[in-house]
Amino acid sequence: xxxxxxxKKIVRPYxxxxxxxxxxxxxxxxxxxxxxxxxxAVQLANKMGIDPAMVVHAKPMGDGFTFFVVYGRVNHLVDxxxxxxxxRDFALLSAKDVNTVIKQRLRRxxxxxxxxxxxxxxxxxxxxxxxxxxxxxxxxxxxxxxLKVTNMGAQVSVPELVETARAEKADAVLVxxxxxxxxxxxxxxxxxxxxxxxxxxxxxxxxxxxxxxRFDETMTDELGVDRIFGRGTTPGEVASYLVHxxxxxxxxxx
Amino acid sequence: xxxxxxxxxxxxxxxxxxxxxxxxxxxxxxxxxxxxxxERAVLRLAGVAGADPDGIPWVxxxxxxxxxxxxxxxxxxxxxxxxxxxxxxxxxxxxxxxAAAGSVRFTLPTGRAATAARTAARRAVGAGxxxxxxxxxxxxxxxKRHGDPKQRPWIYLIVATGDIYEDIPQAQAAARAxxxxxAVIRSTGQSLLDYVPEGATREGFAGTYATQxxxxxxxxxxxxxxxxVGRYVRLTNYASGLCMPEMATLAGLExxxxxxxxxxxxxxxxxxxxxxxxxxxxxxxxxHARAGIIxxxxxxxYLTTADAVDEAHTVTVSQLLNEFFAHEAGLADWQxxxxxxxxxxxxxxxxxxxxxxxxxxxxxxxxxxxxxWMPPTKHMTGDVFRGNLLDGFFNLAGALTGQGILLxxxxxxxxxxxxxxxxxxxxxxxxxxxxxxxxxxxxFVPAPDGFIRRRANQVLGEALDLLGRIxxxxxxxxxxxxxxxxxxRPADRGKGLAGxxxxxxxxxxxxxxxxxxxxx
Numbered sequence: 001x002x003x004x005x006x007x008k009k010i011v012r013p014y015x016x017x018x019x020x021x022x023x024x025x026x027x028x029x030x031x032x033x034x035x036x037x038x039x040x041a042v043q044l045a046n047k048m049g050i051d052p053a054m055v056v057h058a059k060p061m062g063d064g065f066t067f068f069v070v071y072g073r074v075n076h077l078v079d080x081x082x083x084x085x086x087x088r089d090f091a092l093l094s095a096k097d098v099n100t101v102i103k104q105r106l107r108r109x110x111x112x113x114x115x116x117x118x119x120x121x122x123x124x125x126x127x128x129x130x131x132x133x134x135x136x137x138x139x140x141x142x143x144x145x146x147l148k149v150t151n152m153g154a155q156v157s158v159p160e161l162v163e164t165a166r167a168e169k170a171d172a173v174l175v176x177x178x179x180x181x182x183x184x185x186x187x188x189x190x191x192x193x194x195x196x197x198x199x200x201x202x203x204x205x206x207x208x209x210x211x212x213x214r215f216d217e218t219m220t221d222e223l224g225v226d227r228i229f230g231r232g233t234t235p236g237e238v239a240s241y242l243v244h245x246x247x248x249x250x251x252x253x254x
Numbered sequence: 255x256x257x258x259x260x261x262x263x264x265x266x267x268x269x270x271x272x273x274x275x276x277x278x279x280x281x282x283x284x285x286x287x288x289x290x291x292x293e294r295a296v297l298r299l300a301g302v303a304g305a306d307p308d309g310i311p312w313v314x315x316x317x318x319x320x321x322x323x324x325x326x327x328x329x330x331x332x333x334x335x336x337x338x339x340x341x342x343x344x345x346x347x348x349x350x351x352x353a354a355a356g357s358v359r360f361t362l363p364t365g366r367a368a369t370a371a372r373t374a375a376r377r378a379v380g381a382g383x384x385x386x387x388x389x390x391x392x393x394x395x396x397x398k399r400h401g402d403p404k405q406r407p408w409i410y411l412i413v414a415t416g417d418i419y420e421d422i423p424q425a426q427a428a429a430r431a432x433x434x435x436x437a438v439i440r441s442t443g444q445s446l447l448d449y450v451p452e453g454a455t456r457e458g459f460a461g462t463y464a465t466q467x468x469x470x471x472x473x474x475x476x477x478x479x480x481x482x483v484g485r486y487v488r489l490t491n492y493a494s495g496l497c498m499p500e501m502a503t504l505a506g507l508e509x510x511x512x513x514x515x516x517x518x519x520x521x522x523x524x525x526x527x528x529x530x531x532x533x534x535x536x537x538x539x540x541x542h543a544r545a546g547i548i549x550x551x552x553x554x555x556y557l558t559t560a561d562a563v564d565e566a567h568t569v570t571v572s573q574l575l576n577e578f579f580a581h582e583a584g585l586a587d588w589q590x591x592x593x594x595x596x597x598x599x600x601x602x603x604x605x606x607x608x609x610x611x612x613x614x615x616x617x618x619x620x621x622x623x624x625x626x627w628m629p630p631t632k633h634m635t636g637d638v639f640r641g642n643l644l645d646g647f648f649n650l651a652g653a654l655t656g657q658g659i660l661l662x663x664x665x666x667x668x669x670x671x672x673x674x675x676x677x678x679x680x681x682x683x684x685x686x687x688x689x690x691x692x693x694x695x696x697x698f699v700p701a702p703d704g705f706i707r708r709r710a711n712q713v714l715g716e717a718l719d720l721l722g723r724i725x726x727x728x729x730x731x732x733x734x735x736x737x738x739x740x741x742x743r744p745a746d747r748g749k750g751l752a753g754x755x756x757x758x759x760x761x762x763x764x765x766x767x768x769x770x771x772x773x774x
Contacts, residue, residue: 028675061678062427124443124459133523135442135460137631137667139558142525151525153749 011078021073023050028067033060041068049076090244095144098239102146105247112141112242113165113206114174115152118188122178123154125211129174129235140235147239158188158195165206166199171246172207174238180214186223193224207245209238258699259618259710265718266619272721273574276729281582283529283730284536288763290448290753292537293317293330295499296765298507299382300331300375302346303466305452312350313500314449319353323360326755329762331375333360336367339374346378362760372762379764383544386506390546393486393509396477400486403434405688407627407652407660409681410490414439414671416458418468422475427674429479429487432681435512435659437490438472440464445495445524446749450504460671464491464501469508488512490550493538494520496530496750502538506545512591512659513542516552517579518572522738523555527748528730539583540769549585550659551576554595554628556738562597562632566612567716568738569594573616574721575729577623584769587622591659595628596648604705606647611709613655614700618710627652629663641665642683649687656695660684 015022025045031037038055045053050072057069093101102110114126128135130151132142142149150168152161165173175192177185189210196205211229220228227241294313305311320330337358338349352358363371403409411433413424418438425436441458444451454471455463462468469491476487488511493501498515505513517535520526542549553569553576560568573592580590594616598605616625629648634641645663652660662684666676700706724732736742 026675028673059678061674062430065674067675067678122443123446124441127443127446131524137634 009080011080012076013074021075022071023074024069024071025050026067026069028061028065030065032064033058033066037066038068041066041070045070045072049074051075090241090248092236093240093243095139095236095239098144098243099146101243101247106146109146109148110172110242110246111148111150111168111170112172112174113150113152113161113168113170114141114176115156115161115164116154116176116178117156117158117161117192118177118179118184123176125176125178125213126151126153126174129176129211129233129238134235138234138236141239143235144239147242158192161192162195162199165196170206172209172242175208175210177210177212177215180212185210185212185214189223189225197224207242209241211238257618259614259707260702261615261618261711261714265714269570269574269619269714269718269721270578272718272725273571273578276721276724276732277575277578277582280532280729281536281579284533286757287529287533288326288329288755288757288761289499289530289533289750290314290317290321290326291497291499291534292763293320293326294497295503295537295541296329296331296379296763297334297346297350298500298503299765300334300346300378301382302350304347306351306354309452311449311452312347312354315354316346316350319350319358320360324362325758326753327758328362328760329757331379331764332368332371332760332762333362335375335378336361336363336371339367339370372764375762376764376767380768382503382507383765383768386503386541386545389506389509390544393511393546396480397486400480400484403485405692407657407688408434408488408624409684410435410437410626410659410661411677411681412437412439412661412672414461416441416460416462417456418454418462418471419456421462422472425472426475426479428677429476429483431678432685433487433662434485435488435490436472436476437512437514438462438464438468440492445492445520445526448496448750448753450497450500464504466504466508469504469510473509490514493542493549494552495524496520496526496534496753498531498534499537499541502541502545502547505547506541510547512548512550513538514552515539515542515549516555516593517576518733518738519552519555521733521743521748525743525748527751527754528733528743528745530748530750530754533754535579536583537766539580539585540766542589543584543586544769546589548589548591548624549580550591550626551593553593554597554626557595557597558632562595562599562612563602563608566608566713567720569612570615570619570713570717571720571724572738573620574717577620587620588624590620590623591626592616592620592623593626593628596630596651596663597628597632599633600630600644606651607705608709609647609651610654610700611706612713613651613657614706615710615713617655617657619714624658626659626661627657628661629667631663631667634663634665634667634669636669638665638669641667642679645680646683646687649684650691653687653691654694654698 012021013023041055042053053070053072056071059067061067114130131140134140141147208225209227210225213231215228217228217230294317297313302313320333324333411428413421415421439461441461441463451463451465454467480487490512493513493515520531521528553572556568596609630644642665648663662680664672664676664680730745734744
């Protein structure tokens with residue numbers, strides 16, 4: 001926020017005059033296009049705080065749907081002092097930046113081993129994060145030049161995972177768990193973290209990361225892992241976290 | 255060749271020769287190996303259907319049982335039809351059930367028993383191939399009755415709710431709004447399943463499972479739509495991943511019209527074993543050729559991972575390889591929806607002229623192929639207004655360069671899965687551009703020695719260099735060393751390798767025999 005912004009406490013949207021409060025929204029209502037439909041759009045806009053609301057465009061779309069564009073003055077005020085944002089505790093880096101940091105500061109490839117453990121055969125999560133194809137327009141970790149990715153696939157046993165992590169000199173282990181019947185995802189994760197604690201001394205242990213749609217992201221201590229990623233996580237977030245946890249933060253502490 | 259770019263015909267012929275030289279060893283490899291999925295496709299043609307109570311298809315159970323007893327290298331057709339005769343039954347699905355229960359043993363017959371099994375297998379598989387032939391004839395009749403789209407390019411739209419019963423009304427609405435081709439996106443990760451799920455499905459991850467029943471339901475719904483809108487609405491799905499041959503077979507049996515089918519996509523982007531992919535790909539393309547299905551190749555994917563200017567020539571190389579493999583498998587030019595994409599960073603100076611050069615190069619190199627023109631995705635930012643403008647330029651480039659199939663770009667790409675209104679606005683964009691400038695390709699002839707001609711010739715030259723380098727080391731080595739994309743994919747690694755077997759001397763595949771016999 002700039003100094004001029006900080007001086008302002010209360011703001012309204014800006015159309016072409018300070019304080020005019022003008023906004024533009026578009027939406028679809030599941031009704032056929034007629035006078036009543038336009039009235040319905042105005043009513044919705046009014047309830048959104050837009051008053052007066054001008055329906056500048058209404059167009060029928062297929063059977064029983066109408067698309068609207070509405071301009072109008074919104075009567076809400078924004079109190080800048082009351083804005084609260086939750087900051088991510090690591091910076092989101094581009095693939096290029098991730099590669100640069102690893103190359104310059106680690107000076108070798110960062111080794112990542114991923115798997116679905118237990119009986120879980122849903123590789124959709126681990127593949128979305130690891131496969132080049134990626135998800136939501138972001139390429140997976142395989143795409144990162146400075147990451148060496150080993151994707152073990154589904155139904156990997158914990159001893160196999162520990163062995164592969166050792167052989168690949170893994171800096172990080174990524175485990176995906178989709179199936180949650182009888183809390184299988186929690187049991188499997190605890191078994192995995194215990195096995196790594198047993199097999200390797202603290203300083204040598206890879207970073208342990210689990211992901212899946214049903215994990216509570218605050219349960220890291222309870223499950224014995226370093227990080228939990230929930231629904232909607234993208235490969236870029238995971239890569240940025242790896243750089244943060246294994247390089248940036250570690251160097252800062254050293 | 256229409257000659258808008260003044261391409262040197264000697265260089266073009268040399269590019270095709272280099273592609274042939276790079277591809278031929280891979281064809282030889284494909285001709286001397288089989289895979290579990292090829293064998294399952296043979297059994298599907300022979301009439302094995304359905305799945306066990308756990309949802310594992312009977313074709314999987316039967317192929318696994320045969321492989322356990324006699325291996326895969328002889329082909330499953332002869333052992334299966336020999337067992338059928340010994341058991342005194344005619345229903346192959348029943349045999350699969352017995353085999354799964356462990357009550358049938360498979361052997362390699364000799365003498366008269368072997369001849370009888372070959373004859374019976376050929377008859378059963380032949381019946382399956384004839385079903386595909388009938389579906390193709392049916393398509394021809396329906397196209398005659400309802401007509402093709404009035405304009406080129408054909409307008410290609412995607413639906414993907416995960417629930418086939420939600421997809422159907424959305425697809426029908428899209429057809430009414432002007433879509434000529436409907437693609438049902440598959441559930442994430444289906445490409446890595448080594449079996450084809452069964453039945454109508456109502457949940458998927460970011461897409462709908464491809465199953466025979468889902469194919470049938472959607473095709474029937476679009477037949478209704480075709481009648482309603484007065485043009486034949488085509489249906490697209492994916493012959494890719496570990497079950498490529500089976501997907502192609504099911505598509506033929508259910509009269510799908512286009513299939514995504516790339517020669518290297520699975521290897522590079524899904525880490526599927528290269529040998530598995532090339533064997534599966536050849537068989538699937540032979541089926542597509544027979545079924546009259548148009549394939550769509552996946553060159554757009556290279557440009558989403560690599561820079562669209564620096565790596566433009568890799569698209570040309572891949573198109574030439576896809577063309578070689580497709581022709582070798584019996585596909586005609588009209589069946590080659592070779593892919594390319596509008597993915598140059600819009601901040602690059604002259605980006606639109608560069609796009610035109612690349613798009614026109616593809617058009618001129620493959621004058622009889624219905625090129626598949628893919629919209630911007632990489633540089634769609636969430637600014638939907640800018641996105642709509644970019645899609646308009648994409649549509650204009652498509653019209654100017656005579657593309658065959660235009661995948662409709664969404665200004666909400668990378669924001670949400672398309673809303674009803676997003677699709678409507680995107681189609682309005684396409685209609686405006688095609689209505690206002692649909693015939694502009696007639697007038698569009700780049701200046702001699704101008705920017706566009708120079709750029710196109712430069713890309714062709716770079717493609718020749720790359721093909722030359724691949725030719726020196728074989729395609730499998732090039733893939734292993736990371737020539738395409740940045741992925742290194744060695745031939746002895748990757749998913750699905752366990753399902754590959756070299757042919758034994760007595761290998762028998764009645765489907766390949768029929769498909770190759772009739773193609774020759």
